[in-house]
Amino acid sequence: MKNKYDVVIIGSGIIGSLTARYLSRYNLSVLVVEKEIDVGMCPSSANSAIIHAGYDPKPGTMKAEMNAKGNRIWHSLAPELGIVFEKTGSLVVATSEDDVSKLKQLQEQAAANNIPGVEILDKEQLKTREPLINPEAVAALWAPTAAVLDPFGAVLAAAENAVANGVTYLFETEFTDFIIDSGRITGIRTTKGDFICRRVINAAGLYADEVTRKAGARIDFSITPRKGSYLIFDPMKITLKNVIFPVPSEMGKGILASTTTHGNVLIGPNNEACDGKNDTATGEDGLMEVFNGAKRLIPSLDLKNVIAQYCGVRAKGNGTGDFIVEKASEVQGLINLLGIESPGFASAPAIALRVIELLKESGEKLEEKPDWNPVRKPFPHFHRMSNVERKKLIAKNPAYGRIVCRCEEITEGEILDAIHSPVPARTYDGIKRRTWMGTGRCQGAFDYPRVIAILSRELGIPAEEVTKKGKGSELVYRGTKECAQ
Amino acid sequence: MNTTYDVVVVGAGPAGLAAAIEAKKTGAGDVLIIERNDEPGGILPQCIHNGFGSVIFKKDLPGPAYAYNFIEEAKTLGIEIVLDTMVLNITPDKKITAANSRDGFLEFEAGAIILAMGCRERTRANIRVPGDRPAGVFTAGTVQRLVNIEGLMPGKNFVILGSGDIGMIMARRLTLEGANVLKVVELMPCLTGLRRNYVQCLQDFNIPLSLSTTIKRIIGKKRVEAVETVKVDESLNPISGTQETIACDSLLLSVGLIPENELSKKAGVILDPLTGGPAVDENMATNINGIYAAGNVVTIYDLVDYVSKAGMIAGTNAALYTMGKSSSPKYYRLIPGDGVRSVVPQRINTSNIALKSSSTEILIELRVLHEFDSKVFIDIMDGDKVLYSHMEKYARPAEMITLRVDTSKLAGATGDLTVVVSSK
Amino acid sequence: MERKFVCIRCPQGCEITTTLNGNGAITEITGNSCRIGADFVKAELTDARRTLTTTVRVSGGTRPLCPVWTEKPVPKDKVLDLAAQLRTITLNAPVSAGQIIIKNAAGTGINIVASAPVMAPGGK
Incomplete structure (x- = not known):
């Protein structure tokens, strides 16, 4: 295994993977180390899936700058990387006159942050935009540049494009320490050995505080994880057209209701204390808080139509609460990306480009590769195709004719694509995130046995070693007849 | 494989197999079953326990054996079964698209369609x-x-x-x-x-x-x-x-189980919110001419024998439809009244019950709202008038009640009928 | 002495109470709605039986397992032993429906048979 790189990125979430993707443009050897078995396993795949317009952060902050820039970049980056991205726009809904004055403040903030097209809609205009809105709503702030995307798909697309352009990803490789020589980082230690490098980018998200502390930088910075629960509804039962927020409070943007790129309704998040950074367990109280909160926006939501629930953790930093995007001053060779909570996803491309600037400022000579390919073509998605396209696809490869997931119409061909992609899926959840298999009404009940067989065959491992999400999450443990008594 | 069939059945489970067999026996020409699994039988091959067949075979059989009887009969009758094939869409004018890895993308036109997709688990x-x-x-x-x-x-x-x-x-x-x-x-x-x-x-x-x-x-x-x-x-x-x-x-x-009706909706079939399945008449006809439905896709049954029975009814009537022996009917609705959670069929063809002389038996499946420990009466009412009454020793929400009603009993009906349960 | 049973002979599941005298003989049966219920209780007291349904490993078939069952109910206390015995058997495909897997299983006089066929690849 190669153990010398120019740049090492710690973390393969949206920040780490987009940074890797932008860095892949230059003549540098880049390594991404990830402690999990796949990219974007942490907050990057469990969030609201929204590219916020950028009226919300306080003008003058790093958050405001990155969000406004990031949103603009996403609109061109998403098609370049083949990311499913829908320009839905967003609404902040007022239910009282008091709320309306808050909308006006937000509109002023939007102007200060340079967010285009933000206007206030009256009741009738609101109802036209979102027929299911609470009839008690009186007005709304409309931000046309907000969008929704498939968050895991976005991380994957960035990672695949980075790999296609020469970046190396190592999974199940956990950062343990820095190698520091006279005030300068010369490498990192991981559970898979040491790696020599000139620069380290700390994109460790929830764990970024622990990483920076190991370098003796920003030792006062700490992350207090806060979790948020979400519920997903059956698109056959209810659909929305927009991203809909309540009027924000001191607690944040509040519990929203949104469409997703997949046509589901998503509601959430609340804001709960966590039992550690990997506490992604939902609780009944939290789920009901989310449901009751979202019902104030969309009264026709019905718990009967919930098809999935999950929980994400925010990387809430102490101090001002603003993003920290900087060269560490205490040690040379480290770029810290700290406290990247919401709107982190919207800000990610801007943060990644800022990292490039910081590297230049540090004296890195970034030479462009002549053969850099910024375009990543997505794999076929049978469900979204016309019959003519489907016919052609199956004719080319019959595996696309075998439908493995009945609700989402995911074919064996798509599953094979996921397993053999530049950033390969090696687990059930890895396939699920890439293809949307098992995310529908039956939640995988139909596909489980079929996917266990496919993973076992393609990875050349016995069924007993097929996992849901890495070691320790095996799905079966023996043959039916292999029993001692 | 053809591109046109007299009858296409979606699903080779107990409802679909029985429907295809009955359609063929009634006189339908080419009959095709499209099955998504790699073997026919629906859920039965995995239901290896016994307890099946008491009504149809008067025997206590394991699931695979019950299915095997139907599979063999379907083979003997020359019914085509295409396996490992997923139906993607059904249109109200009875065009079907499907796909598999053997034949690729498939398009069929059907004289009649029988929906027998079964159910899924909550x-x-x-x-x-x-x-x-x-x-x-x-x-x-x-x-x-x-x-x-x-x-x-x-x-x-x-x-x-x-x-x-x-x-x-x-x-x-x-x-x-x-x-x-x-x-x-x-x-x-x-x-x-x-x-x-x-x-x-x-x-x-x-x-x-x-x-x-x-x-x-x-x-x-x-x-x-x-x-x-x-x-x-x-x-x-x-x-x-x-x-x-x-x-x-x-x-x-x-x-619990939920009828699987995504294809029914694409075909324009109206569902009954009480059962979650298509609203049908006593012939298992849906609101779309020539589209029938049977089995757990219509309502969740307790006994597979009654799933097959419903399939048979759908099969016979789908065949008659393709043979031009079915007129556009007038209906009285069958409405769940006091104590009743749901009723199938949801409507009855008036021409079937108009003739006092005719004596056909129709099956009415219902579920009660709550438990009745002792004797209960299930009445079919035309306004205040009781047309039909049936006694059960008890009634439980978990157990479906099947009424075998002689249509001559309903002959005097003047409008929509209500089914009520009471302990009197 | 009183003993209570739920009859398993039909879906109704009658709750049946029996009264036994000092010699263990039945003196009264109540709660059953038919004669089958009384027969069931008598059998439960003297010779309780169950149908065993399970699977057997198959080699060279299109499926790894073949479903099997005891043609008739076997003594209840033999069920677990028979299930364990069946775990040790491997059949060769093809297996036909009704094929005898074990004759006179555990000396009960009852055969264990395949409830469905398992083909060899190629549809044999």
Whole structure:
């Protein structure tokens, strides 16, 4: 295994993977180390899936700058990387006159942050935009540049494009320490050995505080994880057209209701204390808080139509609460990306480009590769195709004719694509995130046995070693007849 | 394979097989069954337990044997079955698109279509069990397939949520293959499956059952490590202080079935919100001319024999439709009245009941809203007038009641009919 | 002495109470709605039987397992032993429906048979 790189990125979430993707443009050897078995396993795949317009952060902050820039970049980056991205726009809904004055403040903030097209809609205009809105709503702030995307798909697309352009990803490789020589980082230690490098980018998200502390930088910075629960509804039962927020409070943007790129309704998040950074367990109280909160926006939501629930953790930093995007001053060779909570996803491309600037400022000579390919073509998605396209696809490869997931119409061909992609899926959840298999009404009940067989065959491992999400999450443990008594 | 068929059946389960056979016997020309699984029989090949066939074969058969009888008959009759093939769309003018990896993208035109897609299981999200999302949470049917068909054991120590028949049958099945079933918990204060399954699946193997209990939380990040159970009160609210943590590696869910009707909706078929399946008449005809539906796609049955019976009715009438022997009918609705949760069929062809002389039997399947411990009367009412009355020794929401009604009994009907249950 | 049973002979599941005298002989049966219920209780007290349904490993077939069952109910206390015995058997495909897997299983006089066929690849 190669153990010398120019740049090492710690973390393969949206920040780490987009940074890797932008860095892949230059003549540098880049390594991404990830402690999990796949990219974007942490907050990057469990969030609201929204590219916020950028009226919300306080003008003058790093958050405001990155969000406004990031949103603009996403609109061109998403098609370049083949990311499913829908320009839905967003609404902040007022239910009282008091709320309306808050909308006006937000509109002023939007102007200060340079967010285009933000206007206030009256009741009738609101109802036209979102027929299911609470009839008690009186007005709304409309931000046309907000969008929704498939968050895991976005991380994957960035990672695949980075790999296609020469970046190396190592999974199940956990950062343990820095190698520091006279005030300068010369490498990192991981559970898979040491790696020599000139620069380290700390994109460790929830764990970024622990990483920076190991370098003796920003030792006062700490992350207090806060979790948020979400519920997903059956698109056959209810659909929305927009991203809909309540009027924000001191607690944040509040519990929203949104469409997703997949046509589901998503509601959430609340804001709960966590039992550690990997506490992604939902609780009944939290789920009901989310449901009751979202019902104030969309009264026709019905718990009967919930098809999935999950929980994400925010990387809430102490101090001002603003993003920290900087060269560490205490040690040379480290770029810290700290406290990247919401709107982190919207800000990610801007943060990644800022990292490039910081590297230049540090004296890195970034030479462009002549053969850099910024375009990543997505794999076929049978469900979204016309019959003519489907016919052609199956004719080319019959595996696309075998439908493995009945609700989402995911074919064996798509599953094979996921397993053999530049950033390969090696687990059930890895396939699920890439293809949307098992995310529908039956939640995988139909596909489980079929996917266990496919993973076992393609990875050349016995069924007993097929996992849901890495070691320790095996799905079966023996043959039916292999029993001692 | 042709591109046009007189009758196309979607699903080769007990309803679809019976429908295709009956359609062929009635005189339909080419009959095709499209099946998504790699063998015919629907869920039956994995239901290796006995208890099937008492009505149709007057025998107690295991599921695979019950299915085998139908599969052999279908073969003998020259019915085509295309396996491993998923139907993607059905239009109201009876064009079907499907796909498989052998023949590619398929398009068919059908004279008549019979919807026999069956049902799916309710999942963890439907009942919102909180916790993380580890491996080891399975629906009962998935485990049944893994253990009985694929030959794979998905766990060592199981807790089962739901005392439905599949849950109890899997408790026995897992025990017989050397797994530990630690407990079956049931939210309701009574068993939701048959009592005989409690005896032969739980009691025989000393598997404890906790009624009025549910799973409060799933513990474990990668694989299930434990579940937390809690007692519930009469209004099904958790009683604090009654939590109990059970260490286990698997949670098996047996929390109900839902008719599978995504294709029906695409075809423009109107569904009954009470059953979740197409609203049909006594011939199993839907609102779309030439599209019929039968089995668990219409309503969840207790006995597979009645699923097959419904298939037969749909098959006969679909064949008659393609042979031009079916006129556009007028209907009286059949409405669930006091004490009744749902009724199938939802409407009756007036020409079928107009003739006093005709004596055809129609099947009416209903479920009651709550438990009746003693004698109950099920009446079909035309306004205040009782046209038909039937007595049962008891009635339970978990058990479907099948009425075999002679249409001559309904001959005097003047309008929509109501079905009511009372203990009088 | 009183003993309670739930009859398993039909879906109704009658709760039946029997009264036994000091010699263990039945003196009264109540709660059953038919004669089958009374017969069931008598059998449960003297010779309780169950139908065993399980699977057997198959080699060279299109499926790894073949579903099997006891043609008639076998003594209840033999069920677990028979299930364990069946775990040790491997059949060769093809297996036909009704094929005898074990004759006179555990000396009960009852055969264990395949409830469905398992083909060899190629449809044999």
